[in-house]
Amino acid sequence: MKSCKTFTLAAFCIFFLSCNKNKVEESNLDSQTKNSFESKKTETAENFEEFNKKFHSDSIFQVSRVDFPIEGKHVSGFEQYNWTRKNWEFLAIPVAEKTEIGEYEHSLIKTDSLIIERFWIPDSGFEVERQFKLINNKWFLISYNDINL
Template sequence: MDHPFVPSKKIEQKIVKKVERENFEEFNKKFHSDSLFQVSRVDFPIEGKHIYGFEQYNWTRKNWQFQAVPVAEQVEIGEYQHSLVKTDTLITERFWIPDSGFEVERQFKLIGNKWFLIYYNDINL
């Protein structure tokens, strides 16, 4: 008979739950459709700036502009050039119009098995 104050072998076996890494595509959809989720996954203060003509500032929670366009493999938007570089832990996407002063770059990084936006440069000169 087991003693009531001595854990049985069944209880001693620890349940080890493997923390799954967040799927980027699921994150990508939610990040670009849910504003509260988006702000929670921007790693403020982030690198990068907003530059529009003479207006220039760093991104903060207060001046953040909701990003509604998901990261995509292929983008067909008029004269824009597009590049997407993916690794297991970093995704870098760029849009630009050659010789125009327009460029957007954003980087998402896997931190603690969750994706975060860590860099956003939005330049329009």
């Protein structure tokens, strides 16, 4: 009878310890998950001005930040096509608050997560518009129209 009580006590201790171990592991997992979530929540968004300089000076970086397939197209006279990695043309002129490009009209709309810049010559058939969007705290070009009729 004594060995039966010893066996029951040993089984109870093993059961109790294994349950307690699981609670500690669950607590550690909950803590890790919470910390991971909090670090993503506090991760700061990429600075647009820094992105803007690099995007317009580094062709490899630029292609990595064009969210192909993008909205918009290239139109020049009768030639027309949508943008792909293969026909992409490097954009060298950074987004600017003001521009010194003579005859062109210019508009810039900026929010925390979207930049829309447009150049055009009134009544000419010429218009360039590009849109940048903050996606997962990184800036991407999501639309580019280059129209010259």
